[in-house]
Amino acid sequence: MDEKNVKRDLNVSALCVPAKGEAGRTGDWRDFRPVIDHKKCIPSSKNKAACFLCWLYCPEGVVKMSIPVEIDMDYCKGCGICAEECPPNAIRMVREGENDG
Amino acid sequence: MADVRILTGNEAAALGVKLCRPNVVAAYPITPQSQLAEILSRYVEGGEMRAEYVRVEGEHSALTVCISASTVGARTFTATSSNGLLYMHEQLHWAAGSRLPVVMCVVNRGVGAPWSIFNDQQDSLAQRDTGWIQLYCRDNQEIIDTIIQAYWIAESLYIPVMVCYDGFVLSHTMMPVDIPDAEEVRGFLPPYKAHTLLTPEAPRTINSVLFPWRRPNPEGVLCDGYMEMRYKLQAAMTRAHGVIQKANDDFAGVFGRDHGGLVWKYRCEDAELVFSGMGSIANEATVAADLLREEGIPAGVAGVRTYRPFPREEAAEALRSAKALVVLQKGLSYGYEGCLTSDLKAALYGTPLRIPVVDVVAGLGGRDVKAREIADAGRDAWKDLQAGKQGNRSLWLNCYTGEDHAG
Structure with missing residues (x-):
């Protein structure tokens, strides 16, 4: 490592500020990825700002409250809580490396 | 007034x-x-x-x-x-x-x-x-x-x-x-300024898990790992020697009382038999040193005021003229010896001073330690020295150890 060109950590104690990616690209921890069926998803299919339970329950805050609903796969750890909570079962968990099907 | x-x-x-x-x-x-x-x-x-x-x-x-x-x-x-x-x-x-x-x-x-x-x-x-x-x-x-x-x-x-x-x-x-x-x-004493002020306006995560390696944050700063953070503490402890001495000296300048900073000395300049200790027992040893001086034994006290960081150089300097060291302490590392004994021995390692050290465990659980009893321990060490005995010894002062207490 080139120690001369590195910006030094001047903090006296260990700390970090809240920032996207502070904990690294956590998406590469994922074994299963969520796949949304937008025909079933309530806000996506009805074109209304409704439901968004996936956004509410996501522990990583990677679901975007948008139409259509989007998930930031760089940081989604694949826990599957969104799929579990989705009222119309619009989200399926698919093993990484396999097709969306 | x-x-x-x-x-x-x-x-x-x-x-x-x-x-x-x-x-x-x-x-x-x-x-x-x-x-x-x-x-x-x-x-x-x-x-x-x-x-x-x-x-x-x-x-x-x-x-x-x-x-x-x-x-x-x-x-x-x-x-x-x-x-x-x-x-x-x-x-x-x-x-x-x-x-x-x-x-x-x-x-x-x-x-x-x-x-x-x-x-x-x-x-x-x-x-x-x-x-x-x-x-x-x-x-x-x-x-x-x-x-x-x-x-x-x-x-x-x-x-x-x-x-x-x-x-x-x-x-x-x-x-x-x-x-x-x-x-x-x-x-x-100036007002306290925190190194990092945690406020609602500047939210931070403090002491989150640090990995064994260093890691860049999203701004590109290579953040220290656990080991670097621990090194910073050790480095600050090393700087503390000077800071503790400065606090002592500046305080003495303002208030007129000098407590010695890291190590305080009592009749140490020409002392050949030196007591060491921390707190009140070391104060009591100054009376013992006076008693021994009356008998013609050149005794003194090198008291440790700062135990961590350990004043390695200051202690070795205070013991410069010593031919025997008697360490009085109210605590020990079980299975080895008094904590201060080990530290003082380590401080002498690599110096020209190769003197016998008597490890005295005393005053545990409030057992009284009188100046004349400390003087007795010092006199014994002095007699050993005169008899040419160079080995280290350990003793429990005022403690019944006459029978095998094992089991």
Whole structure:
């Protein structure tokens, strides 16, 4: 490592500020990825700002409250809580490396 | 005019704390510290001290309150003894690792089991490796003065400081104490500035998991790993030698009392038989040195005031003329020897001084140690030296060891 060109950590104690990616690209921890069926998803299919339970329950805050609903796969750890909570079962968990099907 | 009062060690400590104007005090009463916690509580209740006194259910919480308050910019104080200090153990590491300048009085008491409310120093010696600075006081004047210096040291280095003084021997014994002037203390001790102020406007995650390696944050700064953070503490402890001495010398300049900084010396210049120790037992050794001097034995005392960081160079310098060293201590590393003995031996390693060291464990659980008994131990060491015996010895002073107690 080139120690001369590195910006030094001047903090006296260990700390970090809240920032996207502070904990690294956590998406590469994922074994299963969520796949949304937008025909079933309530806000996506009805074109209304409704439901968004996936956004509410996501522990990583990677679901975007948008139409259509989007998930930031760089940081989604694949826990599957969104799929579990989705009222119309619009989200399926698919093993990484396999097709969306 | 000087304000001299007759005070117990605990009363002197309470006045010292008040002079430093902490914002938050959290302490749980335990003998022999109780009086200190009670007086501080009374100061706050009566409006004499503008601080928040947080009542807690135990010592672990007391220190946790200080850690939290210190993180948001408060000057904090706590105090404990014995098993109370042991109960704080985890948070001791946390305070030092977070680099928070908490100041704590440890009113030294033997630890259970078996129960003892009486004095020895096993409680604070057992916290040696937590990353706290440890200062040991000889008398009540030194207690009040050391507390003021402790805040100066802690807040200069961002290292917490323990001010240790012997339970009952000092905590409950009355002595004349010259009370420093409040305005002069205000001038000596600048307000506390936190290294990182945690506020709602500047949210931070403090002490999250650090990985074994260093890691860039989203701004591209290569953040230290666990090991670098620990190195920073060790580096600050190394700088502490100079800071502790400066606190002592600046204090002496303002208030006219010099307690010796890291190591204090008594008749050491030409001493061939040197006693060492910490706290009141080392003070008692000065009387023993006088007794031996009357007999023609050139005795002196090199007292350790700062136990961590350990004053390696200062101790070796104080022992320059010594031909034998007698280390008196109220605590030990079971299965080895007195903690101070090991440290002093290590300090002498690599110096030209190759002298016999007598490891004396004394005064455990409040057992009395008289000056003439210390003199006896010194005289024996002197006789061994005259007889050409060069080996190290260990002894338990005033302790029945005549039968095999094993099993």
